[in-house]
Amino acid sequence: xxxxxxxxxxxxxxxxxxxxxxxxxxxxxxxxxxxxxxxxxxxxxxxxxxxxxxxxxxxxxxxxxxxxxxxxxxxxxxxxxxxxxxxxxxxxxxxxxxxxxxxxxxxxxxxxxxxxxxxxxxxxxxxxxxxxxxxxxxxxxxxxxxxxxxxxxxxxxxxxxxxxxxxxxxxxxxxxxxxxxxxxxxxxxxxxxxxxxxxxxxxxxxxxxxxxxxxxxxxxxxxxxxxxxxxxxxxxxxxxxxxxxxxxx
Amino acid sequence: xxxxxxxxxxxxxxxxxxxxxxxxxxxxxxxxxxxxxxxxxxxxxxxxxxxxxxxxxxxxxxxxxxxxxxxxxxxxxxxxxxxxxxxxxxxxxxxxxxxxxxxxxxxxxxxxxxxxxxxxxxxxxxxxxxxxxxxxxxxxxxxxxxxxxxxxxxxxxxxxxxxxxxxxxxxxxxxxxxxxxxxxxxxxxxxxxxxxxxxxxxxxxxxxxxxxxxxxxxxxxxxxxxxxxxxxxxxxxxxxxxxxxxxxxxxxxxxxxxxxxxxxxxxxxxxxxxxxxxxxxxxxxxxxxxxxxxxxxxxxxxxxxxxxxxxxxxxxxxxxxxxxxxxxxxxxxxxxxxxxxxxxxxxxxxxxxxxxxxxxxxxxxxxxxxxxxxxxxxxxxxxxxxxxxxxxxxxxxxxxxxxxxxxxxxxxxxxxxxxxxxxxxxxxxxxxxxxxxxxxxxxxxxxxxxxxxxxxxxxxxxxxxxxxxxxxxxxxxxxxxxxxxxxxxxxxxxxxxxxxxxxxxxxxxxxxxxxxxxxxxxxxxxxxxxxxxxxxxxxxxxxxxxxxxxxxxxxxxxxxxxxxxxxxxxxxxxxxxxxxxxxxxxxxxxxxxxxxxxxxxxxxxxxxxxxxxxxxxxxxxxxxxxxxxxxxxxxxxxxxxxxxxxxxxxxxxxxxxxxxx
Numbered sequence: 010x011x012x013x014x015x016x017x018x019x020x021x022x023x024x025x026x027x028x029x030x031x032x033x034x035x036x037x038x039x040x041x042x043x044x045x046x047x048x049x050x051x052x053x054x055x056x057x058x059x060x061x062x063x064x065x066x067x068x069x070x071x072x073x074x075x076x077x078x079x080x081x082x083x084x085x086x087x088x089x090x091x092x093x094x095x096x097x098x099x100x101x102x103x104x105x106x107x108x109x110x111x112x113x114x115x116x117x118x119x120x121x122x123x124x125x126x127x128x129x130x131x132x133x134x135x136x137x138x139x140x141x142x143x144x145x146x147x148x149x150x151x152x153x154x155x156x157x158x159x160x161x162x163x164x165x166x167x168x169x170x171x172x173x174x175x176x177x178x179x180x181x182x183x184x185x186x187x188x189x190x191x192x193x194x195x196x197x198x199x200x201x202x203x204x205x206x207x208x209x210x211x212x213x214x215x216x217x218x219x220x221x222x223x224x225x226x227x228x229x230x231x232x233x234x235x236x237x238x239x240x241x242x243x244x245x246x247x248x249x250x251x252x253x254x255x256x257x258x
Numbered sequence: 259x260x261x262x263x264x265x266x267x268x269x270x271x272x273x274x275x276x277x278x279x280x281x282x283x284x285x286x287x288x289x290x291x292x293x294x295x296x297x298x299x300x301x302x303x304x305x306x307x308x309x310x311x312x313x314x315x316x317x318x319x320x321x322x323x324x325x326x327x328x329x330x331x332x333x334x335x336x337x338x339x340x341x342x343x344x345x346x347x348x349x350x351x352x353x354x355x356x357x358x359x360x361x362x363x364x365x366x367x368x369x370x371x372x373x374x375x376x377x378x379x380x381x382x383x384x385x386x387x388x389x390x391x392x393x394x395x396x397x398x399x400x401x402x403x404x405x406x407x408x409x410x411x412x413x414x415x416x417x418x419x420x421x422x423x424x425x426x427x428x429x430x431x432x433x434x435x436x437x438x439x440x441x442x443x444x445x446x447x448x449x450x451x452x453x454x455x456x457x458x459x460x461x462x463x464x465x466x467x468x469x470x471x472x473x474x475x476x477x478x479x480x481x482x483x484x485x486x487x488x489x490x491x492x493x494x495x496x497x498x499x500x501x502x503x504x505x506x507x508x509x510x511x512x513x514x515x516x517x518x519x520x521x522x523x524x525x526x527x528x529x530x531x532x533x534x535x536x537x538x539x540x541x542x543x544x545x546x547x548x549x550x551x552x553x554x555x556x557x558x559x560x561x562x563x564x565x566x567x568x569x570x571x572x573x574x575x576x577x578x579x580x581x582x583x584x585x586x587x588x589x590x591x592x593x594x595x596x597x598x599x600x601x602x603x604x605x606x607x608x609x610x611x612x613x614x615x616x617x618x619x620x621x622x623x624x625x626x627x628x629x630x631x632x633x634x635x636x637x638x639x640x641x642x643x644x645x646x647x648x649x650x651x652x653x654x655x656x657x658x659x660x661x662x663x664x665x666x667x668x669x670x671x672x673x674x675x676x677x678x679x680x681x682x683x684x685x686x687x688x689x690x691x692x693x694x695x696x697x698x699x700x701x702x703x704x705x706x707x708x709x710x711x712x713x714x715x716x717x718x719x720x721x722x723x724x725x726x727x728x729x730x731x732x733x734x735x736x737x738x739x740x741x742x743x744x745x746x747x748x749x750x751x752x753x754x755x756x757x758x759x760x761x762x763x764x765x766x767x768x769x770x771x772x773x774x775x776x777x778x779x780x781x782x783x784x785x786x787x788x789x790x791x792x793x794x795x796x797x798x799x800x801x802x803x804x805x806x807x808x809x810x811x812x813x814x815x816x817x818x819x820x821x822x823x824x825x826x827x828x829x830x831x832x833x834x835x836x837x838x839x840x841x842x843x844x845x846x847x848x849x850x851x852x853x854x855x856x857x858x859x860x861x862x863x864x865x866x867x868x869x870x871x872x873x874x875x876x877x878x879x880x881x882x883x884x885x886x887x888x889x890x891x892x893x894x895x896x897x898x899x900x901x902x903x904x905x906x907x908x909x910x911x912x913x914x915x916x917x918x919x
Contacts, residue, residue: 021273022524024286029525036522036576047609052634066281092605093573111576113294113524145278224281 010083012043013244014108015120017070017251018063022115023227027062034074037111041104042094044082060131060233060244061138061205064213069230070119070251071139073131073244078123086123105248119247131233131244135205137185139232142212145196147220152197153189155219160187167214183210195226202234272359273367279353287525288316289350291364294522294575297333297341298366306449308332308340308441309363309373309410313380313388314798316344316364321529323583324416325379326517328437338445341365341373345388346395348796354395361395370396374448375411378429380418383775384768384798387790389414390428400787402430402478408456411448411464419475420505420552421727423492423834424775426477427783431468434475434838435505435552436538438514443471469499473506475838482780487821489779489832504839505552509879511538511559515567522575531579531613532571536564536596540585541881542618542894543860544643545654545850546682548726549585552840554873556864557882561592568600572610579611579636587614588621591885597629611636619665620657620894627668638669641680644688645695651857653685654850656894659699666703670710679703679716683745684723684737684769686854693745696720697752697759704758715758720746722769724776727835728842730850735826736773739805742766767805771797773823774808779834782822784815841873862893 018030025033035055038045047053060073082089088104090097099107105121112118128134144152159165165181183204190198199219203210216225234241280286291298310329312319319325325342332340341363346354354360361370370376376396378389390400393412399405402412414425415433422432433440451464469476481495494501508514520532537558540550559567568580580600584590597612613636614626622640630636642662643655650656669677681696700716707714722742725731737745743766753759774782788811789797796802812819827833829848836844846869850860863869864881865888874880 021290021292022287024280024290025524026285026287029287032526033524038576039578040573040576042605066286092607093576095605113522114292224278 010078010080010123011126012074012076012078012088012104013122013124014074014076014118015245015247016072016074016112017068017117017119018072018115019068019070019117019229019251020115022113023066023068026065027059030063030072031057031059033113033116037108037113037116038076040093040111041107042090042092042097043076043104043108044079044089044091046077046079058130058132061135061209063230064211067212067228067230070247071230071232071243073233075131077126083123088123102248109252117251119249119251120245121248122245131235134235134244135233136236136241137183137202137204137206137234138209138230139186139234140201140203140212140228141190141198141231142201142216142228143193143195143198143226144216144220144223145226147196147223149189149192149197152199152219156187156189156199159184159218165218167217169214180210180214184215187215200231202232205233270369271367272362272369275357275359276362276367279350279357279359282353283350284347285317285525288344289346289364290524291342291367292524293320295517295519296365296521297329297339302336302339305336306338306375306445306452307373308338308445309343309370309376310340311343311345311361311370311376311378311392313345313378313385313392314382314796315347316523317525317527319344319379320521320523320527321533322379322381323517323533323535324437326521327514328377328441329521330517330519331438332441332445335442335445337449338441341368343370343376343392345385345392345795348802351391351395351795360397361392371398371410373410374452375413375444377413377415380414380416380425382798383418383424383772384803386418386425386775386786387794387797389425390787390790391795393428394790400428400790402428405430405461407458407461409461411468413444417549417552420548420838420840421777421835422475422477422838423482423780424778424782424786426780427787430465430476430478432475432477433506434473434503434840436508437506438508438516440471440473440506444468444474447471466496466498469496472504475503477780480837484781487818489834491832492780492834492837502837502839504877505841507555507841507877507879508538508557510882511535511557512563512882515559515563518570520571520575522577529581531581531611532568532575532577533581533583534564534567534571535559535584536582536587536590536593537584539881540589541862541864542586542589543654543850543862545652545730545854546643546685546723546726547585548729551729551842551847553585554841554871555879555881558591558884561596561884564596565599568596569603569605572603572606578606578609579613579634581613581615583615586616586618586621588617588623588626591883593621594623594625594629597626601629601633608633610634613637615639616641617665618657620661622665622668624668624671627672627674631672631674635674638674638677639680640665640677642699643680643682644685644692645681645697645699646692648857649685649688649692649695651859652687652854653682654854654860656859659702662699663702663706667706670707670714675707675711675713676715676717677703678719680719680721682721682723683749684742686731686734688745690745690748693748694752697749700753700759701756704756715760717760717762718749718753720749720761720763722764722766724769724772726776727833728838728840728847730847730854732777732833732847733827733829733831733851735824736769737766738824739766739770742769765800765803768798768800768803770805770819770823771803771808774812774819777834778822781815781817785811785817788814839876841871841876843870843872843876846871859894862888865893 109118186202188200212228419432447467479499483490539553539556611634
């Protein structure tokens with residue numbers, strides 16, 4: 010069995026990089042006594058597999074993580090904790106609360122399930138991501154016009170760095186959805202669904218198209234979509250809205 | 259905005275201005291705070307505010323235990339609160355300067371200048387230019403005499419504060435010794451000043467009050483007299499300030515189980531693990547070691563308290579590694595038991611690594627090695643410090659070759675494949691044969707390792723010796739960079755072709771700059787300011803260090819590197835730190851220097867009768883050591899007769915002759 014976890018990353022912690030997030034989550038799992046497993050070898054590591062890496066500076070309410078558990082630790086749909094959680098037998102909901110509590114300010118576990126191991130990894134199965142981002146200082150009307158133009162075009166060329174060389178590339182095929190949502194205090198807010206295959210298209214690439222010269226403001230990943238029997242769905246639906254815990258000591 | 263004494267009321271977050279800068283810089287997580295253990299709701303509008311600042315990057319500064327201890331202690335006080343700040347990396351500094359964002363606290367992102375005190379931790383001399391840069395980024399004048407009455411007070415403490423003179427022009431007050439108790443006295447003095455509203459003319463009053471506190475040095479209250487290049491005296495310029503400043507020492511570490519909530523950073527830092535200080539002070543008496551001289555006596559934490567701090571700390575943080583820190587961890591009375599208990603703790607499931615920094619080879623037994631290796635093996639570093647027995651007698655690092663080989667054998671036999679050996683070069687009276695003996699030791703270690711594993715290897719890390727204030731070697735003329743470089747090359751040539759011994763060395767040029775600042779006097783302040791004004795920040799980072807900048811600064815200030823760094827001092831010379839007291843009698847240090855040259859060893863006084871260095875007797879304190887029994891073979895652990903040195907004292911040769919100093 011394994012735990013599948015969906016968590017959020019909001020506020021100041023959006024500046025924490027993906028590798029650091031993995032270390033933070035590992036410490037949180039250890040604090041709760043999650044009965045995780047270790048890899049073989051000279052320096053064993055805790056087994057964890059994340060969904061698509063989130064770029065540094067991005068927020069998210071849809072981060073995913075699979076944690077394989079030791080077989081003997083799952084009893085009647087409950088998780089028997091070890092280590093610092095020794096003696097605790099948690100339901101999924103209790104495990105979710107405990108892990109939320111153990112993670113630092115800015116992180117919250119919005120869903121957690123016990124499920125059988127197997128199938129492809131999250132990284133392999135995610136086909137697209139939902140995003141919400143703003144473009145501070147950009148003109149709302151022109152952003153709206155650009156969105157129209159993009160949607161009506163069959164090709165959108167962008168420049169991006171590949172091995173230190175600038176290459177021009179069409180990204181239109183990867184723009185599944187693009188909408189102007191609102192004009193916020195900071196600037197126009199855009200909603201998008203962008204392909205994760207064959208490569209991940211980032212909102213920052215769209216900003217170059219919608220408002221050339223502008224910097225992206227705060228971008229938030231809202232969904233990671235997988236395909237299951239021809240249906241587009243999320244690996245886990247949130248069981249609660251993410252809490253931005255009060256940071257207190 | 260007019261400044262008032264109640265500046266706390268005006269403190270506002272810079273975060274909205276800071277946030278847009280962060281996507282443009284490397285590793286933005288180092289500027290956000292948010293650590294587990296960070297205090298963000300401690301804001302007390304009517305309390306004295308401290309900004310504890312580490313003048314190097316976040317990654318280097320965050321784990322600093324001294325800063326974290328003071329952070330907790332101040333935040334426990336009803337009349338104070340503390341936040342933290344670190345030197346922004348150059349890319350961030352550029353962003354801040356171009357958008358007018360000043361130095362900020364990482365806890366609540368408030369402007370540094372709004373704090374009552376900006377207190378710097380000085381762990382290394384090469385950060386001095388960063389201190390100036392941080393003060394400037396805070397929007398304050400770097401020179402103390404150009405700051406306004408109501409400006410934040412600039413304080414500094416840490417090991418480098420024991421020679422405060424190079425920074426005397428920039429820092430309002432220095433603290434000598436342990437900070438745990440003195441911060442209360444400082445808070446009370448500054449609180450009084452804050453309540454007056456900090457009117458014109460009030461700064462000198464608060465400085466006067468600070469100068470009365472034992473352990474606090476206010477350099478502007480002291481007058482320096484020179485005769486030509488020579489320093490004649492540093493004496494009180496104001497009545498009522500003491501002629502000498504005595505360090506502060508906490509008598510018993512058991513009273514100070516801090517930090518209780520070690521900060522857990524969100525981004526990777528050095529020493530990224532639980533750190534528990536198991537004792538403070540060291541009396542092994544290594545003559546090059548400033549830390550061992552200024553932190554006496556030995557004060558062990560009770561083993562039960564160590565266990566509790568380890569256990570609670572691991573549970574709270576989720577770390578899977580703990581470091582038991584001290585100046586010589588294997589000397590702790592109950593080290594083997596504490597290590598065993600930590601690994602046997604059921605909650606850690608046998609998955610906790612223990613790292614023991616600063617291991618003395620004669621105390622690293624197979625028992626300790628076996629215990630440590632039961633968990634994940636951490637890196638092992640031994641510090642023989644010198645290659646030949648003659649040299650180790652001179653520096654009083656009285657470990658024999660056999661001690662080293664036994665320790666190395668213990669480690670290889672318990673499954674380690676590689677270890678690091680730390681050495682100094684440029685030591686007093688060092689000959690080429692002493693330098694080359696390092697290679698012999700390293701090769702012999704590898705040979706022992708090969709009896710246990712095909713993969714056996716050794717890394718030799720070579721540092722250029724910089725004489726430090728308050729040590730017996732404070733009178734010694736440091737080797738020129740050319741001479742240090744020659745010795746490095748000598749060793750490199752000798753080890754060429756040996757793939758199992760990897761040689762790493764510290765920049766000889768950086769050692770020169772460290773020498774300028776380490777034993778400099780107040781005139782060196784001009785040099786530090788020059789280097790800073792010409793862009794010389796982050797000087798301990800090789801990509802930013804430039805000796806030419808220091809040479810230009812010395813020349814521009816009319817000062818001579820030879821005189822400051824490479825010249826031997828004599829007994830009667832007034833030293834720039836003579837008015838700063840770590841308890842050590844100057845005649846004790848001089849005698850130890852003479853004994854060094856004669857090759858006489860000195861006992862470790864935690865287990866033998868007192869030889870009155872002054873560190874205990876001056877302050878009426880004593881060692882706190884659980885075990886009164888010295889290790890097998892005598893206090894220095896090797897069984898040799900410490901009185902058998904060279905009969906004829908070694909003469910210091912004229913410098914810069916090939917093959918000796």
